[in-house]
Amino acid sequence: MIPKKNIFFKDENFTLYEGDSFQLLKKVEKKSINMIFADPPYFLSGNGITCHSGTMVSVKKADWDEKIGIEEKIKFNRKWIKQCREVLIDSGTIWISGTFHNIYTIGVALELEGFTIINNITWKKTNPPPNISCRAFTHSTETIIWAKKNGCKHLFNYKTMKEINGGKQMKDVWEFSLTKPSEKREGRHPTQKPIDLLKRIIIASTNEGDLVLDPFNGSGTTGIACATLHRKYIGIDNQIQYLDISKKRYLKLKTGGINEKF
Numbered sequence: 103m104i105p106k107k108n109i110f111f112k113d114e115n116f117t118l119y120e121g122d123s124f125q126l127l128k129k130v131e132k133k134s135i136n137m138i139f140a141d142p143p144y145f146l147s148g149n150g151i152t153c154h155s156g157t158m159v160s161v162k163k164a165d166w167d168e169k170i171g172i173e174e175k176i177k178f179n180r181k182w183i184k185q186c187r188e189v190l191i192d193s194g195t196i197w198i199s200g201t202f203h204n205i206y207t208i209g210v211a212l213e214l215e216g217f218t219i220i221n222n223i224t225w226k227k228t229n230p231p232p233n234i235s236c237r238a239f240t241h242s243t244e245t246i247i248w249a250k251k252n253g254c255k256h257l258f259n260y261k262t263m264k265e266i267n268g269g270k271q272m273k274d275v276w277e278f279s280l281t282k283p284s285e286k287r288e289g290r291h292p293t294q295k296p297i298d299l300l301k302r303i304i305i306a307s308t309n310e311g312d313l314v315l316d317p318f319n320g321s322g323t324t325g326i327a328c329a330t331l332h333r334k335y336i337g338i339d340n341q342i343q344y345l346d347i348s349k350k351r352y353l354k355l356k357t358g359g360i361n362e363k364f
Contacts, residue, residue: 103129103131104119104121104126104129104130105129108120108121108126110342110345110349111345111348111349111352113352113356115328115329115333115334115335116325116328116329116334116335116352117335117336117337118319118322118325118337118338118339118345118348118349119336119337119338119339120339120340120342120345121338121340122340123182123185123317123318123338123339123340124181124182124185126338127182127185127186127188127189127317127338128185130189130315130336131189132188132189133188133189133190133191133192134189134191134313135186135189135190135191135194135313135314135315135336136190136191136194136257136308136309136312136313136314137190137194137195137196137197137304137307137308137312137313137314137315138186138189138190138194138195138196138197138314138315138316138317139196139197139198139199139300139303139304139314139315139316139324140182140186140196140197140198140199140316140317140318141198141199141200141293141295141316141318141320142178142179142182142198142200142204142208142317142318143178143204143318144200144201144203144204144293145169145170145175145203145204146169146201146203146204172207175204175207176207176210176211176214179204179207179208179210179211180211180214180215182317183196183208183211183212183215183217184215185317186315186317187215187216187217187251189315190251192251192254193254193255193256193257194250194251194256194257195220195248195249195250195256195257195307196212196217196248196249196250197223197246197247197248197249197303197307198212198246198247198249199225199244199245199246199295200244200245200246200247201241201244201245202245205245205247208247209247212247212249216251216252217249217250217251217252218249218250218251218252218253219247219248219249220248220249220250220256220258221247221248221274222245222246222247222248222274223245223246223247223248223274223275223276224243224244224245224246224274224275224276225243225244225245225246225276225278225299226242226243226275226276226277226278227242227243227244227278227279227280228277228278228279228280229279229280230242230280246303248307256307257307257308257309258306258307259305259306259307259309262305262306263305263306266302266305276299276302278296278298278299279296280296281294281295281296281297281323282296285297285323286321288321288347288350288351288354289321289343289344289346289347289350290321290347291320291321291344291347293320294320294321294323295323296323297323297326297327297330300323300324300326300327301327301330301331304324304327304328304331304333305331308331308333310331310332310333311332311333311334312333312334313333313334313335313336314328314333314334314335314336315335315336315337315338316335316336316337316338317338318338318339319337319338319339319344319345319348320339320344320348321344321347321348321351322337322344322345322347322348322349322351322352324337325337325348325352326348326351326352326355329352329355329356330355
C-alpha cells in the first residue's frame with residue numbers, strides 16, 4: 103500500500119499520489135489494477151525549435167524530458183513497464199502513448215517484459231502544427247500501443263466500440279483534435295492529451311467500477327476521464343504543479359464547473 107504521506111489528494115474513487123513512480127509502484131498491491139494508461143517522457147527536449155499556435159518555440163519541455171541514449175531509453179522503459187506488469191491483473195491491459203522519439207523503444211521494452219502487443223493505435227491529429235523546418239513531413243500523428251500479458255485473455259468491449267463507430271468494426275486509426283483550450287483552463291502540461299482520446303481507451307478496455315492507474319499523471323486527463331465514466335483512479339506524479347492542476351480539474355468537474363458529468 104502506498105504510504106499516506108504520499109497522498110496529495112483523495113476523494114472517493116479519485117486519488118493522486120506525489121512521488122517517484124518507480125518507488126510508489128512498488129507499494130501498489132500486486133494484481134490490483136484493471137487498466138494502465140501511461141504517457142512517459144518522450145526524451146525529445148533539446149536545443150531545437152517547433153511551432154506552437156503559429157509561433158516558434160523551443161522543444162525543451164522540462165528537465166524530465168531531456169534527450170538520452172538508446173540504451174538508457176530501453177533501460178528506463180523496461181524498469182517502469184516491469185513494475186506495471188506486477189500490479190496489473192492478468193486480464194488487464196496497458197496503453198502507452200508516444201511519438202517516434204520513444205515509441206519504438208517502448209515496444210521493445212514491452213516484449214522484453216512479458217507483454218504481447220494487441221494493437222498499434224494511430225492518433226491522427228485533425229489540426230497538427232506545421233513543420234516549420236520544411237525539411238520533413240508534418241508530424242500529424244502519435245502512436246498508442248495497447249498490450250496484454252503474454253498468454254492471458256484480455257477485456258475488450260468490442261460491441262461498444264462497434265456501436266460508437268456506427269455499427270462498423272472500429273479501425274486502429276483514430277481522429278481527434280489537439281487538446282482543446284477549455285481543457286487547459288486550470289493549467290497547462292506540455293504533452294496533455296485530449297479527454298475524448300482517453301475516454302475511448304477507457305471505455306474500450308474497462309467496465310464501470312474498475313481501477314485505472316496512470317504512473318505519469320501529468321495534468322490528470324486520465325483521471326478526469328475515469329471520473330466521468332465511473333471508474334476508480336490512481337494517479338502518480340512527482341511534480342506538484344501538475345498534481346495541483348489535476349486536483350483543480352477534478353474539483354471543477356465535481357462541482358459542475360465544466361461540461362462533463364459524473
